[in-house]
Amino acid sequence: MNNFQYHNPVRILFGKGQIAQLSKQIPAEAKVMITYGGGSIFKNGVYEQVKTALKAHQIVEFGGIEANPTYETLMQAVALGRAEHVDFLLAVGGGSVLDGTKFIAAAIPFTGEDAWQIVGNRAKITTALPLGSVLTLPATGSEMNYYAVISRKETQEKKGLGNPLVYPKFSILDPETTFSLPPRQIANGIADAFTHVMEQYMTYPVRAEMQDRMAEAVLLTLIDEGPKMMASPTDYDAAANVMWAATMALNGLLAAGVPTDWATHQIGHELTALHGIDHARTLAAVLPHLLEIKKDTKREKLIQYAKRVWQLSGTDDELVAGAIQKTADFYESLGIPTKASAYPIGEETVREVVKRFTERGMNFGERADITPEVVGEILELSLS
Amino acid sequence: MNNFQYHNPVRILFGKGQIAQLSKQIPAEAKVMITYGGGSIFKNGVYEQVKTALKAHQIVEFGGIEANPTYETLMQAVALGRAEHVDFLLAVGGGSVLDGTKFIAAAIPFTGEDAWQIVGNRAKITTALPLGSVLTLPATGSEMNYYAVISRKETQEKKGLGNPLVYPKFSILDPETTFSLPPRQIANGIADAFTHVMEQYMTYPVRAEMQDRMAEAVLLTLIDEGPKMMASPTDYDAAANVMWAATMALNGLLAAGVPTDWATHQIGHELTALHGIDHARTLAAVLPHLLEIKKDTKREKLIQYAKRVWQLSGTDDELVAGAIQKTADFYESLGIPTKASAYPIGEETVREVVKRFTERGMNFGERADITPEVVGEILELSLS
Numbered sequence: 172m173n174n175f176q177y178h179n180p181v182r183i184l185f186g187k188g189q190i191a192q193l194s195k196q197i198p199a200e201a202k203v204m205i206t207y208g209g210g211s212i213f214k215n216g217v218y219e220q221v222k223t224a225l226k227a228h229q230i231v232e233f234g235g236i237e238a239n240p241t242y243e244t245l246m247q248a249v250a251l252g253r254a255e256h257v258d259f260l261l262a263v264g265g266g267s268v269l270d271g272t273k274f275i276a277a278a279i280p281f282t283g284e285d286a287w288q289i290v291g292n293r294a295k296i297t298t299a300l301p302l303g304s305v306l307t308l309p310a311t312g313s314e315m316n317y318y319a320v321i322s323r324k325e326t327q328e329k330k331g332l333g334n335p336l337v338y339p340k341f342s343i344l345d346p347e348t349t350f351s352l353p354p355r356q357i358a359n360g361i362a363d364a365f366t367h368v369m370e371q372y373m374t375y376p377v378r379a380e381m382q383d384r385m386a387e388a389v390l391l392t393l394i395d396e397g398p399k400m401m402a403s404p405t406d407y408d409a410a411a412n413v414m415w416a417a418t419m420a421l422n423g424l425l426a427a428g429v430p431t432d433w434a435t436h437q438i439g440h441e442l443t444a445l446h447g448i449d450h451a452r453t454l455a456a457v458l459p460h461l462l463e464i465k466k467d468t469k470r471e472k473l474i475q476y477a478k479r480v481w482q483l484s485g486t487d488d489e490l491v492a493g494a495i496q497k498t499a500d501f502y503e504s505l506g507i508p509t510k511a512s513a514y515p516i517g518e519e520t521v522r523e524v525v526k527r528f529t530e531r532g533m534n535f536g537e538r539a540d541i542t543p544e545v546v547g548e549i550l551e552l553s554l555s
Numbered sequence: 556m557n558n559f560q561y562h563n564p565v566r567i568l569f570g571k572g573q574i575a576q577l578s579k580q581i582p583a584e585a586k587v588m589i590t591y592g593g594g595s596i597f598k599n600g601v602y603e604q605v606k607t608a609l610k611a612h613q614i615v616e617f618g619g620i621e622a623n624p625t626y627e628t629l630m631q632a633v634a635l636g637r638a639e640h641v642d643f644l645l646a647v648g649g650g651s652v653l654d655g656t657k658f659i660a661a662a663i664p665f666t667g668e669d670a671w672q673i674v675g676n677r678a679k680i681t682t683a684l685p686l687g688s689v690l691t692l693p694a695t696g697s698e699m700n701y702y703a704v705i706s707r708k709e710t711q712e713k714k715g716l717g718n719p720l721v722y723p724k725f726s727i728l729d730p731e732t733t734f735s736l737p738p739r740q741i742a743n744g745i746a747d748a749f750t751h752v753m754e755q756y757m758t759y760p761v762r763a764e765m766q767d768r769m770a771e772a773v774l775l776t777l778i779d780e781g782p783k784m785m786a787s788p789t790d791y792d793a794a795a796n797v798m799w800a801a802t803m804a805l806n807g808l809l810a811a812g813v814p815t816d817w818a819t820h821q822i823g824h825e826l827t828a829l830h831g832i833d834h835a836r837t838l839a840a841v842l843p844h845l846l847e848i849k850k851d852t853k854r855e856k857l858i859q860y861a862k863r864v865w866q867l868s869g870t871d872d873e874l875v876a877g878a879i880q881k882t883a884d885f886y887e888s889l890g891i892p893t894k895a896s897a898y899p900i901g902e903e904t905v906r907e908v909v910k911r912f913t914e915r916g917m918n919f920g921e922r923a924d925i926t927p928e929v930v931g932e933i934l935e936l937s938l939s
Contacts, residue, residue: 172730172791172792172795172796172799173570174570174571174572174573175567175569175570176567176569177566177567177569178564178565178566178567179564180562180563180564181562182561182562183559183560183561183811184560185558185559185560185561185811185812186556186557186558186812187558188558189558378792378795379792379795379796380776380779380780380792380796381772381773381776381780381796381799381800381803382799384771384772384773384775384776385769385772385803387772388765388768388771388772389765389768391768392764392765392768395764396764396765407556408556408762408763408764411556411762411763411812412556412762412763412765415556415765415766415812416765419765419769427567428569428570428795428799
């Protein structure tokens with residue numbers, strides 16, 4: 172097991188009716204900026220619940236944060252927050268709203284010249300506004316971590332930031348808020364959470380049995396409960412298990428003390444940046460092919476995963492092949508294609524992605540062996 | 556799944572050499588009281604490592620905190636801490652030192668007349684000194700929770716306290732500090748952690764699949780790695796997995812959103828209070844018999860546990876019987892008896908424990924159906 176530090180101070184309020192607890196979580200004197208996305212919170216009753224809970228608070232609102240939140244949109248929220256002197260941010264929505272709000276929290280008090288430098292952690296931030304969240308879409312885990320991924324339209328970039336200063340003070344997870352989600356978003360959420368676990372688990376063994384067993388616990392939960400949530404979106408317990416599993420998938424516990432990969436996300440981000448493909452769908456179009464190309468270096472973990480998660484038996488080679496096939500099958504069972512050829516992606520995209528990885532001048536993956544050339548091979552296999 | 560709140564701000568520093576990080580975790584100007592037990596930290600080098608790490612800090616020391624820390628001893632530490640105006644406590648040891656230090660942290664600033672009222676949460680505390688820990692014995696989980704169990708010699712009582720004010724600010728877990736533990740303490744630690752999971756898992760299903768899978772992950776880790784640590788106390792990875800599993804067993808995650816039992820602990824505490832039997836050994840003498848007597852109300856979870864944790868197959872009745880047998884076998888495999896008859900316990904003890912439960916005027920267990928009469932039945936079965 173590798174050395175690690177683990178510290179996660181986010182308070183989770185989980186379950187039916189928890190939005191009513193909001194006012195106790197935010198200082199009474201705070202001027203709160205509520206941030207949200209395209210307006211689904213007006214249809215599912217969440218907006219009303221939030222407004223009722225915060226009826227004694229001063230409120231400012233900023234809507235319209237898009238999927239893959241953009242710097243351009245978020246800087247409008249920063250301007251509003253500064254003009255209104257808000258002192259608490261409340262993200263109401265899914266991972267994009269949460270990620271965007273983390274950037275806003277860091278950017279409002281930022282005194283540097285170019286707030287885009289916060290993204291990619293190129294500018295050091297020393298303070299951020301406090302934020303909380305009401306999560307309405309289980310997927311990204313952003314509700315219990317300090318990461319955010321922000322896009323920039325102007326340059327077709329998509330990059331991450333991470334800083335403990337933007338940990339939410341609290342996140343409210345009421346599974347009932349997911350009941351009206353479109354099937355595509357439920358599927359994307361399950362696939363996203365599943366891939367998060369794989370990025371932290373499907374590497375090489377360091378005899379971190381506790382972490383491996385926990386990662387397998389999250390995978391098994393998503394595999395058991397995900398299809399139930401897809402089939403019956405108002406099945407409370409299915410939604411609750413998927414929601415809590417998605418949070419556990421990326422709250423730092425699974426990565427503590429083990430090597431991690433994240434190459435699938437790096438490649439996927441480029442496909443979203445260039446083609447606007449849903450984040451989770453880019454992951455499904457990359458991971459099975461990455462596993463195929465890296466099946467020798469990931470062999471031991473693929474075999475363990477085949478046995479423990481998919482209950483497969485057979486020769487080691489059969490287990491490896493079965494593990495990769497089951498992974499692809501799981502995405503497909505959610506209605507998510509696992510081939511880049513399902514999208515208007517061609518050789519030009521492969522060349523552009525490889526070029527971008529070459530420009531970054533670093534390799535990815537748990538052994539830093541996902542070179543730009545390997546990225547090209549993975550995408551070619553996905554296109555084939 | 557039940558509603559829950561989860562909030563655990565303890566910073567974990569895990570791995571080889573992490574004690575050297577101590578000085579960064581404690582304010583430079585703090586006057587630190589180091590608390591410890593019977594002196595094993597002088598033999599295993601931990602004391603030296605701590606003193607070296609804190610060479611720039613002002614230090615006061617209080618040693619001699621016993622297993623099942625007593626109010627009588629701890630009040631001496633409170634007096635010292637007050638006289639020396641210490642403003643940070645550092646527990647160096649196992650769960651007893653940690654639990655005792657939590658009490659000291661609450662008692663030093665306590666202004667009420669009778670500090671014993673802090674135990675059992677009968678007196679409300681509004682502040683506590685900050686504390687951190689260097690854990691040397693994986694067992695109780697005290698390093699990442701806000702609970703403590705304190706004994707009182709005068710009245711032969713053993714009671715719990717719990718308050719977020721006594722969460723450690725940080726806990727340092729270096730598996731190498733366990734290398735010189737006596738086999739009995741390793742066995743006790745594994746048994747204690749195993750029982751903690753069972754108290755939160757072996758109840759009735761509420762379709763909390765994520766929590767069940769995590770509980771099973773901890774059990775499987777203890778079952779796989781515990782015997783390896785027993786066989787080779789200097790096997791770093793075995794110690795690391797047991798240590799992290801023991802922390803995960805009682806840091807709040809497994810209990811979030813599920814019913815919990817804790818009757819085994821309540822009964823066990825009385826056996827320790829009356830006979831001074833090691834805490835973990837009392838649990839092993841109670842749990843298998845409690846499961847036998849409550850096997851109908853715990854039936855569904857016993858079957859799930861038999862299949863998922865012990866990979867048993869057979870009829871439901873066979874699975875239930877096998878699950879209880881495997882539980883007893885696991886304790887016995889650690890060298891821990893599962894019968895109260897292994898100790899100088901007789902009918903008088905049963906009568907006294909039943910009397911104490913009757914005086915408390917409440918039932919225990921996840922269905923509040925462990926009445927004083929049932930407590931008597933469990934102990935009789937253990938004695939038979």
